[in-house]
Amino acid sequence: MTGRAKWSDPRFDPQKLSDLWVAAEARNAELYNRYCEFRVLLIEVRNGKWRLIPKVLWRLARSFPLMNGAWWRYIYIYGEGVRLGELKARRYSVPGPTQRRIPYQAAPEGARIHAPPGSGLRAFAHWWCSPKTVGRILEPTITDLEHEYCQALSEQRPWKARWVRVRGTLSFFEALIFKTTIARILRELGALFHGKDSSDESSSSSSLGGDKKDE
Amino acid sequence: MTTVRLSNKEREILDLLSSAHGRELYGLELVAASAGSLRRGSVYVFLDRLEDRGLVESRLEERIPGMSGPTRRVYRVTAHGKRVLQLWTKLQSLQMNALRPEIV
Numbered sequence: 001m002t003g004r005a006k007w008s009d010p011r012f013d014p015q016k017l018s019d020l021w022v023a024a025e026a027r028n029a030e031l032y033n034r035y036c037e038f039r040v041l042l043i044e045v046r047n048g049k050w051r052l053i054p055k056v057l058w059r060l061a062r063s064f065p066l067m068n069g070a071w072w073r074y075i076y077i078y079g080e081g082v083r084l085g086e087l088k089a090r091r092y093s094v095p096g097p098t099q100r101r102i103p104y105q106a107a108p109e110g111a112r113i114h115a116p117p118g119s120g121l122r123a124f125a126h127w128w129c130s131p132k133t134v135g136r137i138l139e140p141t142i143t144d145l146e147h148e149y150c151q152a153l154s155e156q157r158p159w160k161a162r163w164v165r166v167r168g169t170l171s172f173f174e175a176l177i178f179k180t181t182i183a184r185i186l187r188e189l190g191a192l193f194h195g196k197d198s199s200d201e202s203s204s205s206s207s208l209g210g211d212k213k214d215e
Numbered sequence: 216m217t218t219v220r221l222s223n224k225e226r227e228i229l230d231l232l233s234s235a236h237g238r239e240l241y242g243l244e245l246v247a248a249s250a251g252s253l254r255r256g257s258v259y260v261f262l263d264r265l266e267d268r269g270l271v272e273s274r275l276e277e278r279i280p281g282m283s284g285p286t287r288r289v290y291r292v293t294a295h296g297k298r299v300l301q302l303w304t305k306l307q308s309l310q311m312n313a314l315r316p317e318i319v
Contacts, residue, residue: 136259
């Protein structure tokens with residue numbers, strides 16, 4: 001794909017989804033290797049929306065003695081319509097200012113840092129939940145979101161893609177709530193008071209006696 | 216002797232998987248086949264519970280050349296799951312037969 005492709009761009013070819021993600025990651029690494037000269041704690045990619053949170057995190061991190069070393073730096077890539085990417089440093093211990101502004105316009109043509117839909121949810125899931133829950137419940141939910149999103153884009157329906165994204169996010173949190181301790185407590189309470197599985201929206205459940213060893 | 220407890224949704228999922236004739240289905244297909252009774256947010260939770268009880272089994276879809284996007288998790292019903300479903304269907308018909316004279 002040439003030019004600055006955006007997820008919501010109708011020209012985007014969803015058949016090359018994985019290729020695009022790999023390319024985006026490679027581009028991130030290339031960008032970073034080119035512009036980063038020292039080890040960083042945090043990368044901020046600015047587009048006017050992501051301004052506050054990284055700055056607060058940076059201030060918090062600086063308050064810890066270990067993080068206050070001279071080799072930690074704060075870099076931000078500046079540009080319009082740029083999204084936060086996962087970047088890692090290679091080199092460090094280079095003296096310099098604690099902040100460095102890198103104009104995004106200096107980046108190679110076509111370089112655009114952007115994340116696939118659901119990548120934030122995926123990162124959250126891996127941070128918050130057990131690997132089993134992620135692998136069996138949350139990861140399939142996000143995968144469905146991604147496939148549906150690309151399907152909508154392939155049909156040249158960007159507004160449907162946006163709706164899929166919203167609905168997928170809601171589904172993700174629905175699954176998360178279903179699986180959490182709160183859901184378990186509600187289920188137990190439901191079973192206690194009504195003798196049924198309260199996590200099910202339907203009204204009845206049944207039990208069957210059977211020996212699994214027969215199989 | 217183990218007691219298998221099934222909710223309506225879980226029975227429906229088992230029913231859909233067993234009616235796929237050995238074909239493995241993923242969550243969205245189940246949601247689409249259920250005509251609105253299953254929801255995207257909860258279908259994998261029910262499938263997870265069924266898998267814990269050995270009624271369904273899952274695997275990650277194999278990546279074939281030319282396939283794009285992340286791999287899906289696909290599900291199929293186990294022999295134990297089929298047996299449980301058959302028993303439940305039998306039980307249901309027995310209950311219906313028992314109720315019929317009262318209705319008439």
